[in-house]
Amino acid sequence: MSWSRLLRGALVVAVVLAVWELVGQFELVASGALPAPTDIVRQFWSDRSDYPPHLSVSLKCAGLGFLIGNTVAIAFGSLAARFRTAETLVRGIGVSLFAMPLIALVPVLLLAFSGTTPRVILASMAVYFPTFTATVNGMRAVDGRLVDVVMVAGGSTTDVLRWIRVRSALPHIVNAFKVAAPAALLGTLLVEFGGGTRWGLGTYLLGSLGQANPARLWSIGLVATIVAAAAYGTFAVIAQRLTRTSLSSTVSTALTTQEDRPWWARVLAGSVSAAVVLGIWALVLRALDMSPVVAKSPLAVLRYLTSGERADGARSRLFDAYGATLPLALLGLVCGLAAALLLATLLSLRPTLGRSVLPFALISQTMPLPALTPLIVLVFGRDILATVVVCISVTFFPSFVTISQALASTPPAAIDVVSVSGGGRFRALRYVGLPGSVPALVTAARLAAPRALLGVMIAEYLATGNGLGGLLNESRGRLDYSMIWTVATTSVVVAVVITYVIGSAERLVRR
Amino acid sequence: MIMRLSAAGAGVVGLPAILAACGGDDNESSGSGGTAGSGDLAKFSMQAAWINDAEFMGYFIAMTNGYYATEGIDLNYLSGGPDVIPESTLLSGGAPLALTTPESTINAIVNDGAPFVIIGTQYQKNPIGVVSLAKNPINSPQDLVGKTLAVPPANTIAVEAMLKLSGVDKAEVNIVPYAYDPTPLVKGEIDASIDFTTNVPYTIEQAGEKATSFLLYDYGFTVYNDTVVVTKDALKNERETIVKWLRASRKGWEENFKDPDKYPPTFADTYFKGTGRTIENEIFFNNAQKPIIEADGGIFSMSEESIEANLAALAEIGVKGSRDMFDTTLLEEI
Numbered sequence: 136m137s138w139s140r141l142l143r144g145a146l147v148v149a150v151v152l153a154v155w156e157l158v159g160q161f162e163l164v165a166s167g168a169l170p171a172p173t174d175i176v177r178q179f180w181s182d183r184s185d186y187p188p189h190l191s192v193s194l195k196c197a198g199l200g201f202l203i204g205n206t207v208a209i210a211f212g213s214l215a216a217r218f219r220t221a222e223t224l225v226r227g228i229g230v231s232l233f234a235m236p237l238i239a240l241v242p243v244l245l246l247a248f249s250g251t252t253p254r255v256i257l258a259s260m261a262v263y264f265p266t267f268t269a270t271v272n273g274m275r276a277v278d279g280r281l282v283d284v285v286m287v288a289g290g291s292t293t294d295v296l297r298w299i300r301v302r303s304a305l306p307h308i309v310n311a312f313k314v315a316a317p318a319a320l321l322g323t324l325l326v327e328f329g330g331g332t333r334w335g336l337g338t339y340l341l342g343s344l345g346q347a348n349p350a351r352l353w354s355i356g357l358v359a360t361i362v363a364a365a366a367y368g369t370f371a372v373i374a375q376r377l378t379r380t381s382l383s384s385t386v387s388t389a390l391t392t393q394e395d396r397p398w399w400a401r402v403l404a405g406s407v408s409a410a411v412v413l414g415i416w417a418l419v420l421r422a423l424d425m426s427p428v429v430a431k432s433p434l435a436v437l438r439y440l441t442s443g444e445r446a447d448g449a450r451s452r453l454f455d456a457y458g459a460t461l462p463l464a465l466l467g468l469v470c471g472l473a474a475a476l477l478l479a480t481l482l483s484l485r486p487t488l489g490r491s492v493l494p495f496a497l498i499s500q501t502m503p504l505p506a507l508t509p510l511i512v513l514v515f516g517r518d519i520l521a522t523v524v525v526c527i528s529v530t531f532f533p534s535f536v537t538i539s540q541a542l543a544s545t546p547p548a549a550i551d552v553v554s555v556s557g558g559g560r561f562r563a564l565r566y567v568g569l570p571g572s573v574p575a576l577v578t579a580a581r582l583a584a585p586r587a588l589l590g591v592m593i594a595e596y597l598a599t600g601n602g603l604g605g606l607l608n609e610s611r612g613r614l615d616y617s618m619i620w621t622v623a624t625t626s627v628v629v630a631v632v633i634t635y636v637i638g639s640a641e642r643l644v645r646r
Numbered sequence: 647m648i649m650r651l652s653a654a655g656a657g658v659v660g661l662p663a664i665l666a667a668c669g670g671d672d673n674e675s676s677g678s679g680g681t682a683g684s685g686d687l688a689k690f691s692m693q694a695a696w697i698n699d700a701e702f703m704g705y706f707i708a709m710t711n712g713y714y715a716t717e718g719i720d721l722n723y724l725s726g727g728p729d730v731i732p733e734s735t736l737l738s739g740g741a742p743l744a745l746t747t748p749e750s751t752i753n754a755i756v757n758d759g760a761p762f763v764i765i766g767t768q769y770q771k772n773p774i775g776v777v778s779l780a781k782n783p784i785n786s787p788q789d790l791v792g793k794t795l796a797v798p799p800a801n802t803i804a805v806e807a808m809l810k811l812s813g814v815d816k817a818e819v820n821i822v823p824y825a826y827d828p829t830p831l832v833k834g835e836i837d838a839s840i841d842f843t844t845n846v847p848y849t850i851e852q853a854g855e856k857a858t859s860f861l862l863y864d865y866g867f868t869v870y871n872d873t874v875v876v877t878k879d880a881l882k883n884e885r886e887t888i889v890k891w892l893r894a895s896r897k898g899w900e901e902n903f904k905d906p907d908k909y910p911p912t913f914a915d916t917y918f919k920g921t922g923r924t925i926e927n928e929i930f931f932n933n934a935q936k937p938i939i940e941a942d943g944g945i946f947s948m949s950e951e952s953i954e955a956n957l958a959a960l961a962e963i964g965v966k967g968s969r970d971m972f973d974t975t976l977l978e979e980i
Contacts, residue, residue: 166833185920242729249724249740331697331727334920341727342697342922344827345846347853351922352827426737428758509829517822600823608823612802614733614750616758 140487147491165513170350175357178350185339186358192334194362196251197323200258201316208263209308212270216300217292222271227408227631228415233264234585234630236592237322238604239623241329242611246429246619247420254326254335261322262315266308273307274300309374316366317501324359324503340506349509356502363501405635409628431620439617452606453621457629460591460602463519467526468587472579474527475534480569483542484561496535499528508597522594529590534579541575574644581637585630592626687720688887691741695726695872698917699845700910700931702745704768704945706917707909708898717890728799728826733760733875742880743888745872747772748956749803752967761878764972766892766946768872768899771863771938774804775843779831780856784838787812787865793837796824801840804862804869807963811866828853844934848927866962868955874946885976892946893980899945906932948974 152172158164159171170178211229215222237257244253281299327337336359343351413433420430427435440450478496481488504525515521553563595604603622610618694702705723708714714721724741726732732744733754745768754760776795778784784793787808797805809816822836828846830836832853839846840862847857863869876888902909910918910928918928941947953974957967 168829168833185922188920242731245729246731246734246738249735249738329727329729331725331730333698333725338697338727339920339922341826342699344825344922345849346923346927347828347832347849349829426739428754428760429734429737505825508825509827509833512830513833513835595823597823597825600821605823608799609802611729611731611799612750614731614754614757616734 143487144491147488148494151491151495165510168349168510168513170353174350175353178348179354179358182351182354188334189336189339190358190362192251192332193320193323193327193336196254196335197258197316197319200255200260200323201262201319203255204259204262204319205266205312205315207259208266209270212267212304213274213300215267216271216274216304223404223407224411225267225408227405227410227412229264229267230408230631230634231412231627232260234627234634235260236585236589236626236630237261237325238589238592238596239607239626241326242607242619243623244326245330246616247423247425251332253330254323254332257322257326258319261318265311265314265318269307269311270304273304276307277303306374306378309370309377312370313367313374316370317363320359320363320366321501321503328503328505337503340503344505352506352509353502356506357498359503360498360501409631429616431617433624436617436621436624439621445617449618449621452618453625456603456606456622457625460588460595460604461629463522463602464526464584464587464591466519467523467590468530468580468584470523471527471530471583471587471590472534472576474531475538475579475583476576478531478535479538479542479572482539496532500532504528504593505597512598517598517600521598522591525594525598526587526590529593530583530586533586534583537579537582538572538575541572542569574641577637577641577644581634581641584633584637588626588630588633687715687718689722690714690719690884690887690891691722691724691743692891693724693726693730693732693735693741693744695732695745695747697725697727698921699923700928700935701842701845701872702917703902703909703928703932704895704899706898706913707902708894710913710916711898711901713894713897714891717894719887719890719894721891733762736760736762736875736877742884743874743876743891746875747800747804747871748869748873748967749807749960749965750800751873751875752960752965752971753803755971756966762875762971763878763881764873764875764948765881765888765974765976766874767870767948768874768946769870769935769938770941770952771861772804772867772869772871773842773844773861773935773938774801774840774863774871775859775861776838777831777841777843777846777850777857777859778838779834779850780858782834782837783858785858785860787814790814790838791818792820794820794822794835796822796830796836796839798824798826798840803963803965804867805840807959808862808865808867811959811962842931844938845927845931848930852927866959868952868959870948870952870956881973889976889979892976896945896980899939902932903936903940906936944977944980947977948972 155169156171156173159167159169159174211221211225215225237260240257240260241253244256247253248256277299282295285295285299323335324337324340327335328341330337331341332338336355340352340355343355417432417434420432423430431439440446440453478492481492482490511521511524515524553566558566591602592604592607595602596608597604599605600608603626607619607622609615610622692705694705696702698706705721709721709723722741724735726745731750732746733750735741736744737760748764748767751760751762751764755762776784776787776790784790790809791814795805805821806816809819824839824841828839828841828849831839832850832855843859843861847859850857874892880888907929910925910932913919913928914925918925939945941949943949953969953972957969960967
């Protein structure tokens with residue numbers, strides 16, 4: 136990057152900060168609920184001795200989860216890359232973990248485990264999917280000629296794995312770590328917030344919430360953001376060194392599936408992998424020997440919904456909740472994709488401006504949402520608008536990454552055609568870039584759909600009190616363990632089904 | 647730290663051992679206060695209802711001053727949080743004793759057959775109330791009609807009971823989730839919130855507003871809060887230890903109320919370190935809770951009339967408890 140561009144970028148950041156400062160100082164947004172940057176820094180400085188013990192526990196748990204989740208992901212990924220049957224078996228785990236609305240999972244994890252265990256489990260769940268996908272893609276993306284060389288020289292498939300596949304996968308995997316590390320930290324914080332542990336940034340956030348001190352909430356959120364960004368940056372540097380070649384520096388998000396299989400084989404494979412997930416769940420509960428009052432097996436959930444005196448009431452409450460939540464999730468998904476497309480377009484037309492806005496977009500990804508709730512309800516109220524805003528903030532980033540990648544990979548020859556016939560950057564985008572990115576938009580929709588569901592549930596849980604999030608809240612208040620498990624499991628099933636449906640649409644578009 | 651993780655070892659089987667590595671500094675323990683080696687002390691765990699604040703002063707004092715150690719108990723104190731259901735800790739074996747609310751406990755006994763017994767209560771009167779700003783006051787349940795009220799998930803039943811007992815239709819109140827931050831109330835985005843009246847008015851006044859409040863208790867929801875609940879199993883096997891816990895905890899609370907201003911500052915570097923709250927707030931809280939914890943029969947005591955009042959209030963909203971869910975005999979042994 137040239138010096139003048141760097142300077143321009145710095146200028147944009149400075150302008151944004153200055154505007155933020157003015158807005159904060161003169162209490163222009165939400166009568167002062169958005170604090171000025173200088174107030175946030177001042178608050179951080181006066182609290183600085185509080186941070187080390189909280190941060191060290193959060194980092195320890197996130198780190199352990201990162202380690203465990205990635206180890207399992209790489210092991211399963213290697214198996215899936217080698218054996219088709221293994222892939223069928225473990226794919227369901229990956230998709231379920233990816234689609235799982237974490238907010239529904241926290242209460243269940245806290246029911247089932249104590250101490251720091253729920254944090255480590257959630258952190259490892261959060262890292263699994265990106266690393267698993269990267270391992271499979273990386274191991275498959277080998278040059279066939281290299282394999283031939285090893286085989287001709289008398290090597291076995293194990294040698295191929297050792298000398299070629301592992302090497303090929305390594306840059307992919309380290310790239311996935313970039314995404315996985317911040318995810319592990321956020322997962323840890325989420326559990327700390329709900330779990331009331333003595334130490335951890337999430338606990339600090341919970342204790343601070345009652346103090347009506349937005350500057351403190353923002354400083355905690357920004358510390359989390361800086362840690363996440365540092366982890367991202369570290370792995371980005373390592374990945375760059377490892378790559379050396381022209382390997383794409385972004386994680387591939389393609390479904391690792393065999394396109395040639397007929398629909399019934401895919402349905403069968405989906406059912407088998409779903410059965411694997413349910414089986415693991417039942418086994419874990421049995422292994423832990425937990426009280427049946429607290430821990431509900433898949434069968435117990437089914438029984439709760441179908442038989443028994445409370446089944447009718449439970450079913451109707453559940454259906455009502457989905458009736459309220461799903462339409463909003465669809466609306467949120469559309470808005471999130473639109474926001475992503477807008478930012479991606481901006482980045483492609485005005486790269487410097489786009490890059491300078493990016494750090495602020497990143498803040499929206501790593502700020503823990505409970506810290507932002509007062510601001511959100513004060514600015515957007517507690518209705519559809521607030522829900523859509525939370526949804527956009529949760530969905531737009533992964534979509535943005537996918538769409539930008541597609542826009543950036545517009546064939547130069549096609550752009551040349553436009554410029555030769557007198558078109559500028561805008562026309563190139565209009566006639567070549569955007570039409571070319573339709574498949575990416577569908578991919579983005581698949582990745583964003585479960586997050587849209589999560590976003591609506593978070594908004595309901597924190598602000599509106601309706602739908603699934605509200606049902607979760609209410610069930611907690613009534614100690615209705617069956618309903619807590621039912622919301623957790625059905626939301627996973629719904630998210631997985633949506634993912635598969637959009638995945639089928641994706642196959643059609645990409646053909 | 648070097649950790650050798652084989653693919654198999656990272657599965658569920660190897661998990662507990664690995665997880666232990668990141669625990670340790672998470673719980674409070676009374677072991678350090680006592681002079682006797684912790685080898686002679688009986689291990690005993692309690693699940694509190696929230697993160698560390700003045701609500702749990704008595705236990706912190708009893709730990710610090712070695713009251714539990716004197717009784718031969720090595721107390722493992724577990725703090726709570728919004729998604730922690732104390733009853734779950736009892737059922738999953740995390741602790742034999744928990745502080746919780748009578749409505750949730752009795753609901754769990756009735757609906758799920760949970761093996762719980764209520765053996766005492768910290769608050770004679772529930773400190774939960776409707777908090778509003780003095781300039782937009784909500785003085786009774788009737789005032790809530792047409793207003794927005796923020797309710798924490800744990801208090802869903804309590805609020806429904808108050809409205810029903812006051813003849814207010816729940817549909818006429820706009821109930822939204824309470825995210826534990828008074829900012830929306832201070833800024834007027836909501837009209838009232840359900841919170842500890844012993845605690846949040848302080849924050850509101852720090853934020854430059856005046857607060858007003860009333861207790862749900864005073865409008866017919868005549869129940870305790872922070873009831874001491876044990877499992878039937880524990881009552882059978884650890885009765886003696888539980889009585890000792892009650893004795894030491896009562897001593898801690900009595901010591902606390904000799905001067906409510908005295909102890910909060912002494913915990914600035916221990917129990918209250920890094921909670922995100924201020925010591926001044928804890929002092930306010932501690933003074934405000936004195937009249938609703940102290941009781942004629944001694945701290946934790948449950949009189950027959952008050953048990954009756956609890957059952958009557960809960961029966962109004964269809965939670966049908968009975969006298970045998972309460973056991974006052976342990977307190978008699980103190």
